[in-house]
Amino acid sequence: xxxxxxxxxxxxxxxxxxxxxxxxxxxxxxxxxxxxxxxxxxxxxxxxxxxxxxxxxxxxxxxxxxxxxxxxxxxxxxxxxxxxxxxxxxxxxxxxxxxxxxxxxxxxxxxxxxxxxxxxxxxxxxxxxxxxxxxxxxxxxxxxxxxxxxxxxxxxxxxxxxxxxxxxxxxxxxxxxxxxxxxxxxxxxxxxxxxxxxxxxxxxxxxxxxxxxxxxxxxxxxxxxxxxxxxxxxxxxxxxxxxxxxxxxxxxxxxxxxxxxxxxxxxxxxxxxxxxxxxxxxxxxxxxxxxxxxxxxxxxxxxxxxxxxxxxxxxxxxxxxxxxxxxxxxxxxxxxxxxxxxxxxxxxxxxxxxxxxxxxxxxxxxxxxxxxxxxxxxxxxxxxxxxxxxxxxxxxxxxxxxxxxxxxxxxxxxxx
Numbered sequence: 478x479x480x481x482x483x484x485x486x487x488x489x490x491x492x493x494x495x496x497x498x499x500x501x502x503x504x505x506x507x508x509x510x511x512x513x514x515x516x517x518x519x520x521x522x523x524x525x526x527x528x529x530x531x532x533x534x535x536x537x538x539x540x541x542x543x544x545x546x547x548x549x550x551x552x553x554x555x556x557x558x559x560x561x562x563x564x565x566x567x568x569x570x571x572x573x574x575x576x577x578x579x580x581x582x583x584x585x586x587x588x589x590x591x592x593x594x595x596x597x598x599x600x601x602x603x604x605x606x607x608x609x610x611x612x613x614x615x616x617x618x619x620x621x622x623x624x625x626x627x628x629x630x631x632x633x634x635x636x637x638x639x640x641x642x643x644x645x646x647x648x649x650x651x652x653x654x655x656x657x658x659x660x661x662x663x664x665x666x667x668x669x670x671x672x673x674x675x676x677x678x679x680x681x682x683x684x685x686x687x688x689x690x691x692x693x694x695x696x697x698x699x700x701x702x703x704x705x706x707x708x709x710x711x712x713x714x715x716x717x718x719x720x721x722x723x724x725x726x727x728x729x730x731x732x733x734x735x736x737x738x739x740x741x742x743x744x745x746x747x748x749x750x751x752x753x754x755x756x757x758x759x760x761x762x763x764x765x766x767x768x769x770x771x772x773x774x775x776x777x778x779x780x781x782x783x784x785x786x787x788x789x790x791x792x793x794x795x796x797x798x799x800x801x802x803x804x805x806x807x808x809x810x811x812x813x814x815x816x817x818x819x820x821x822x823x824x825x826x827x828x829x830x831x832x833x834x835x836x837x838x839x840x841x842x843x844x845x846x847x848x849x850x851x852x853x854x855x856x857x858x859x860x861x862x863x864x865x866x867x868x869x870x871x872x873x874x875x876x877x878x879x880x881x882x883x884x885x886x887x888x889x890x891x892x893x
Contacts (some may be wrong), residue, residue, distance in 0.1 A: 518880040522606040524848050525868035527809045528710070528766050528837035529599065529608045531637050532589040542635070543628040551616065551625050580841035588841040592641035599840050600646055601883045603848055606865070607874055608840075609648045610637055611766065615680050615712045619656035626652035627664055638673040644879040648872065650678035650708060658692060662699035669703035675872045676764065677705050680712045681741050688745040688763070689752025701760040706807070706871055708764035709745070711738060742768040743776050750780060750801045753793040762871060763806050767839060770808035774828040777802050802833070807871060809837035810863065811846040813854055822856050831859030835868045 533539040540548045580588035580598060589595060599605050612629045616622035629652050638649050651668045653661035661679070668674045677700045686692050688709075700707050728734035742765045748754070755761060780798035784791070794801075808830070814821065825831075836852075838845050848864070855863050868874065 518884075519877040520606070520880050520884055522865060522869060522874065522876055522878055524603075524605045524864050525836065525872075525874065526599065526605045526608040526838050526840065526848075527764070527835045527868055528811055529595075529610050529840045530589055530613055530842060531592070531595070531610050531633065532587050532612075533632060533636075534586045534590045539628060539632055542631040544624065547621070547624045547628075551621050551628070575843050577841045577843060577845060592637050592647070595841070596644075596646070596881060597883075599838070601881050603838070603840075605838070605848065606878055607646050607648060607868075609650065609675060609868075609872070611650050611678055611708065611710055612652055613710070613712050614652060615682070619654060622654040623657050623660045623664070626654055630664065630668055634668070634671060634674075638671070642673060644881060645673070645875075646878050646881075647673065648675040648874075649673050650676050651705070652678050653696060655679045655683045655686075655693065655696070658694070658696040662695040665696070665699040665703060665705065669699075669705060675705070675874075677707045679707065679709055681709045681745055681768075682712065687748030687752065689748030689750070689754040691757070693754070694757065697754065697758045697761050701758045701762075704760075704873075706762040706764050708766055709742075710766040711741070711768070738767075739769045739772050743772060746773075746776060746802065746806065747780060747798075749806075750798045751791060751794060755801050755805045756793050756795065761805060764809065764835070764871075765806065766809045766837065767811055768808070769812065769814075770810060770830065770834055771814060771824065771828075773802070773808055773830060773833070803830075807833050807835050807867065809835050810851060811837040811839045812844050813846055813851055818854055821854050825854075825859065826856045831856070831862050832867060834859075834863045835871070836864045 536552055540552050543551060574587065576588035578588075580595075582588075582591035582594040584591060584594075599608055610633065612633055614625050614629050616625050630649075633649050633652075637647050641647070649671070651665055651674050653664050655661070661677075665677055677696070679696070681688075697707065728737065746765070749763060777799040784794060784798050788794070825834075834855075836848065838847065838851075852860055852864055869876070
C-alpha cells in the first residue's frame with residue numbers, strides 16, 4: 478500500500494468513525510425515548526409520502542461504503558469533476574442546491590442528510606406517517622453506475638434504515654442501473670429480504686431503450702418475483718449525456734426542461750403496454766415519480782382508441798391499454814399544478830384515477846408539496862386513497878406506526 482493509499486484509507490476511516498458517532502448519538506436518543514415509553518405508543522397511518530430524497534452528510538461518508546478500487550473512479554478528484562447541472566437551474570440553485578433552506582439540519586450538513594431532523598419536519602410537523610426514500614444518483618458508464626447505486630444501497634440501509642429507523646417509518650428503495658439489467662437483478666436479490674426495502678428504483682433516462690423492451694426483463698422478473706414495485710424518477714441533470722432528449726433536441730432553458738418532464742414518462746408508459754411488458758410479467762407494478770399525472774388519462778384514451786382500431790397488429794395486447802395502466806401503474810402527485818382548486822378537483826374526478834395516484838411531497842426539495850396544501854386539491858371520495866390507501870396497498874404497509882415525540886395521538890384520533 479502506497480503512502481497516498483494509506484492516507485486515503487485513514488481519511489475514510491475517520492469519516493466512518495464520525496458517522497458512527499452520529500449513530501451512537503441517535504441510539505442514545507432512542508434509548509431516551511424508550512425510557513419515556515413513547516415508542517410503545519402507536520398512531521394510525523393517515524399519510525404516506527412516496528417521494529423523499531435522503532442525502533449523505535458528505536461525499537467522503539458515501540465513499541466509505543464503496544469498494545476501494547472504485548472510490549477515485551466514481552468520485553473523481555482534481556479537474557475530473559462532474560459538469561454543472563445547467564438545465565436544472567432551479568430558483569437560487571447555486572445558493573440552495575435546489576433544496577429547502579429551512580430543511581438544513583441544525584447540527585450541520587445539507588438538507589435531507591439528518592434522519593432525525595427530517596423526521597421532525599416531515600413525520601411530526603407535516604404529519605406524514607410513513608415516507609418512501611429515493612436517493613438520487615446516476616453515472617454515465619454502466620459499471621460505474623452499478624457500483625454507485627450499490628454503494629447508495631449500503632449507505633441507505635445503514636444510515637436511514639438501521640438505528641435511525643427504530644420507529645420503522647422510513648421505507649427504502651433498491652437503486653439499480655437500467656444499463657445493466659442482469660446486475661440490477663442480482664442487486665434486487667441482495668436487498669429483497671430487507672424488511673424496510675419497499676421498491677426498486679431506476680432512472681427513466683435509458684438512452685433510447687423504452688421500458689417495454691425485453692432488455693429490462695431480468696430486472697422486472699426479479700422485482701415481480703420478490704413483490705417489489707419498480708419505481709422511476711428522473712435523475713440525470715448533466716448536459717447531453719443523461720437528460721432526456723426531446724424530438725426537437727435538448728432544452729434551451731430550465732423552464733422547458735422542467736415543463737416537458739412528463740413527455741419521457743408518456744413514451745415509457747406506451748411502451749410498457751404496447752411492447753407487452755405487463756403480459757410478460759403479470760405481477761409487475763410500475764410507479765412514475767415526480768412526472769405529474771394529469772397527462773395520464775388523455776394518454777390512456779388515445780391508446781385505447783388506437784388499440785381498438787388496430788388491435789390485430791398487437792395480438793399480445795389482450796386488453797384495452799387503459800386496463801393495463803389501471804392494474805399495473807401508479808403515479809405520484811407532486812408537483813401538483815397550482816391552478817384553481819375547484820376546477821382541479823373536478824378534473825381529477827373526471828379522470829377517475831383515484832386508485833392510481835399516491836401522494837408525495839418531494840421533501841427536502843424546493844418544489845415541496847405539503848400534505849395540508851395538497852389534500853385540498855383532491856376530491857373527497859378519493860382523498861383517503863391518494864393520501865394513504867393506495868400506497869399502503871401497493872407496498873404492504875402497516876395500519877399503525879410507532880409514535881415520535883410530539884405525536885401523542887392514540888389509534889383512531891386521525892391525522893395531524
